[in-house]
Amino acid sequence: MRISGARMVVEALHKEGVNVVFGYPGGAIMNVYDELYKQDYFQHILTRHEQASIHAADGYARATGNVGVAIVTSGPGFTNAITGLATAYMDSIPMVVISGQVPTFLIGTDAFQEIDAVGISRPCTKHNYLVNTIEELPYILKEAFYIASSGRPGPVHIDIPKDITAEIGEFIYPETIVVDTYKPTDKGNIRQVKKAIDAISNAKKPLLYIGGGVISANASDDVREFAKITQIPIVETLMARGSIENNNPLLLGMVGMHGTYAANMAMSEADIIISLGARFDDRVTGKLSEFAKHAEIIHVDIDPTSIGKLVNVDYPIVGNLNKIILEMIEIAKEKINPSRYESWRQILKRYDEIHPLRFEDSDDVIKPQWVIKRVGELLGEKAVISTDVGQHQMWTAQFYPFSFPRQFVTSGGLGTMGFGFPAAMGVKRGKSDLVSINFSGDGSILMNIQELMTAVESRLPVINIVLNNGYLGMVRQWQTFFYDKRYSHTDLTMQPDFVMLAKSFGGVGYRVYTKEEFDRALEDAISKNCVAIIDVVVDRLENVLPMVPSGGTLYNMMLEYKD
Amino acid sequence: MTEIKINKVISVIVKNEHSVLSRISGLFAGRGYNIQSLTVAPIPETNLSRFTIKTSGDKRVIEQIIKQLNKLIPVLKVIQHDGIIEKEMAIVKIPIEESLADIDALCRAYNGKIVNVSEDSIVTMVADEPERVENFLKAIKKYHPKEIVKGGSVAIEQ
Ligand SMILES: Cc1ncc(C[n+]2csc(CCOP(=O)(O)OP(=O)(O)O)c2C)c(N)n1
Numbered sequence: 266m267r268i269s270g271a272r273m274v275v276e277a278l279h280k281e282g283v284n285v286v287f288g289y290p291g292g293a294i295m296n297v298y299d300e301l302y303k304q305d306y307f308q309h310i311l312t313r314h315e316q317a318s319i320h321a322a323d324g325y326a327r328a329t330g331n332v333g334v335a336i337v338t339s340g341p342g343f344t345n346a347i348t349g350l351a352t353a354y355m356d357s358i359p360m361v362v363i364s365g366q367v368p369t370f371l372i373g374t375d376a377f378q379e380i381d382a383v384g385i386s387r388p389c390t391k392h393n394y395l396v397n398t399i400e401e402l403p404y405i406l407k408e409a410f411y412i413a414s415s416g417r418p419g420p421v422h423i424d425i426p427k428d429i430t431a432e433i434g435e436f437i438y439p440e441t442i443v444v445d446t447y448k449p450t451d452k453g454n455i456r457q458v459k460k461a462i463d464a465i466s467n468a469k470k471p472l473l474y475i476g477g478g479v480i481s482a483n484a485s486d487d488v489r490e491f492a493k494i495t496q497i498p499i500v501e502t503l504m505a506r507g508s509i510e511n512n513n514p515l516l517l518g519m520v521g522m523h524g525t526y527a528a529n530m531a532m533s534e535a536d537i538i539i540s541l542g543a544r545f546d547d548r549v550t551g552k553l554s555e556f557a558k559h560a561e562i563i564h565v566d567i568d569p570t571s572i573g574k575l576v577n578v579d580y581p582i583v584g585n586l587n588k589i590i591l592e593m594i595e596i597a598k599e600k601i602n603p604s605r606y607e608s609w610r611q612i613l614k615r616y617d618e619i620h621p622l623r624f625e626d627s628d629d630v631i632k633p634q635w636v637i638k639r640v641g642e643l644l645g646e647k648a649v650i651s652t653d654v655g656q657h658q659m660w661t662a663q664f665y666p667f668s669f670p671r672q673f674v675t676s677g678g679l680g681t682m683g684f685g686f687p688a689a690m691g692v693k694r695g696k697s698d699l700v701s702i703n704f705s706g707d708g709s710i711l712m713n714i715q716e717l718m719t720a721v722e723s724r725l726p727v728i729n730i731v732l733n734n735g736y737l738g739m740v741r742q743w744q745t746f747f748y749d750k751r752y753s754h755t756d757l758t759m760q761p762d763f764v765m766l767a768k769s770f771g772g773v774g775y776r777v778y779t780k781e782e783f784d785r786a787l788e789d790a791i792s793k794n795c796v797a798i799i800d801v802v803v804d805r806l807e808n809v810l811p812m813v814p815s816g817g818t819l820y821n822m823m824l825e826y827k828d
Numbered sequence: 829m830t831e832i833k834i835n836k837v838i839s840v841i842v843k844n845e846h847s848v849l850s851r852i853s854g855l856f857a858g859r860g861y862n863i864q865s866l867t868v869a870p871i872p873e874t875n876l877s878r879f880t881i882k883t884s885g886d887k888r889v890i891e892q893i894i895k896q897l898n899k900l901i902p903v904l905k906v907i908q909h910d911g912i913i914e915k916e917m918a919i920v921k922i923p924i925e926e927s928l929a930d931i932d933a934l935c936r937a938y939n940g941k942i943v944n945v946s947e948d949s950i951v952t953m954v955a956d957e958p959e960r961v962e963n964f965l966k967a968i969k970k971y972h973p974k975e976i977v978k979g980g981s982v983a984i985e986q
Binding site for chain 1: 842
């Protein structure tokens with residue numbers, strides 16, 4: 266089949282089973298947009314900013330597990346996309362992002378809207394390509410999807426010069442692909458797995474430390490099974506929330522800076538830590554030299570660079586968790602006696618009882634944590650929960666009763682304000698039968714507010730719940746704790762009228778001061794099934810607790826703040 | 829934990845494709861790894877190139893460098909050899925006023941030679957183990973070199 270480069274893009278996306286792409290047109294990508302117009306294989310959703318195109322594709326990928334796709338133009342279109350790429354890269358999200366580039370004969374001349382796109386995207390993508398000839402285009406498209414979704418997933422960027430999208434070439438799309446320089450390890454070393462299980466069977470205080478890799482490997486069910494047969498307590502990272510059901514008695518909650526007391530004490534006192542798809546991030550470990558001092562470490566990860574990067578590992582196992590965990594289960598059935606850890610479980614239960622996750626509710630003012638808990642009671646497993654970044658994000662991670670993997674969509678590694686709303690649009694597009702909630706703050710929500718238009722136009726009824734504290738709350742909290750309350754540029758009392766704002770785009774808005782009003786607003790927004798902002802006026806000075814101050818130790822948490 | 833810095837020569841075999849040099853140098857710059865020298869050239873009769881990178885760091889850093897290099901998509905192989913033959917090269921320009929015979933003798937002692945003599949200068953070269961090249965460059969100082977050009981290391985397994 267002889268077709269244009271632009272048409273090749275469309276045909277390849279179709280062959281990859283793409284249902285939806287998010288994007289924004291411009292000069293250098295117009296040939297591709299012309300082909301998008303002529304096809305009806307898949308939907309294109311026009312966002313109102315390229316950053317949002319990428320976040321929406323990202324949210325779609327996180328909610329469904331499929332590769333998210335976005336298309337942008339050269340120059341400013343591409344630079345706008347960078348925050349989205351970096352966000353997806355830090356959280357290992359499979360995506361393919363296609364950008365237009367100036368024609369090959371103008372590259373290097375500072376042409377209009379020319380930018381060295383692959384130079385910029387190199388450090389924030391798993392891989393990238395500048396297409397040089399039409400002949401290599403089909404192969405690159407195929408390879409991009411393969412690389413994005415295999416091994417440790419990640420975003421892949423393809424930059425296509427305009428003359429190549431116009432050129433006609435032979436289109437033969439490879440069915441399968443082998444990249445001889447890229448062969449992710451799949452099966453773990455079985456001897457090493459046996460040794461690791463042996464070590465667990467001899468330990469007294471084992472702990473499962475699970476990360477986002479459990480979700481990307483679709484291994485949640487098997488990890489639950491492993492925990493069930495071994496009765497080993499579990500802590501989750503931010504990125505793993507949802508992989509273990511909230512009411513699982515073995516789950517001690519989230520670990521790290523705003524983790525639970527029990528989870529952080531468990532890390533500190535464990536004699537063996539079984540890390541599954543987690544990467545010992547500084548927000549998890551606190552001060553490294555004091556981290557898990559009594560523990561041997563088993564580290565299962567698909568990415569060898571994650572192993573031994575920050576902590577010394579006694580049992581490194583490289584491979585795909587969804588295969589390795591099955592072997593772990595088989596061996597554990599024979600080797601591990603769950604009653605051996607009974608006293609350890611009791612100790613941890615005590616920790617949980619002494620300092621459970623809590624907040625002081627109030628009748629005078631809505632507490633932000635109450636809102637999260639309430640949504641959990643009302644919607645529970647009927648919703649996918651996205652967040653922006655800040656206090657509301659941490660409260661969501663702490664208080665929402667997650668029950669299934671991919672239920673929680675949040676920018677963990679990069680911490681990108683403005684992620685939540687467009688991501689929640691992608692979630693809604695991927696999971697239309699579930700309610701798509703975005704918990705946001707009065708700061709973050711304004712960072713992609715133009716997406717109200719996209720959501721209304723493309724019928725993606727996201728419910729944005731803004732926990733409005735009139736501050737850049739998380740920064741304000743640090744200023745309270747560590748900067749003597751010098752609130753340098755964090756006061757956000759100057760605000761738009763969020764109700765009118767939502768209405769002006771064709772959505773619905775609610776301003777809420779009481780719990781009753783909140784319940785009514787949420788119910789109304791769900792029944793109307795349209796794009797909403799619920800602006801909840803919450804206690805301005807609430808803090809996220811407990812907290813391990815940055816550089817502090819996990820066993821020395823700040824449990825309360827006394828003014 | 830005391831971190832002992834070690835020097836390491838790493839060979840990286842890569843697919844010879846667009847921007848592979850920037851992927852490798854960008855990896856070192858972005859992650860704060862040190863590059864003492866870097867040479868790159870195509871491997872004859874293949875579509876591959878060989879990078880020879882001289883770097884240093886503690887054990888964890890060296891380990892990370894090797895793993896991170898392996899993770900780059902166009903990288904075929906990363907070789908960190910302990911038993912290697914490593915060579916470096918230097919070209920030195922010396923004023924014509926200096927004694928040709930003395931310089932010639934010195935060069936010969938270091939596996940080098942005089943490669944050009946013009947109206948106003950003598951050009952010499954040596955190719956040898958890095959320490960020996962270092963020593964040569966110290967010794968040649970006596971003859972007031974006008975310019976010294978050093979190449980990076982190249983290495984091969986024994
Ligand atoms: C794009 C971006 N800029 C700045 C920051 C730094 N930052 C982290 S949390 C935060 C405050 C967020 O405020 P808001 O959205 O109102 O949420 P709250 O903390 O009040 O819940 C800021 C500014 C960031 N994470 N992302």
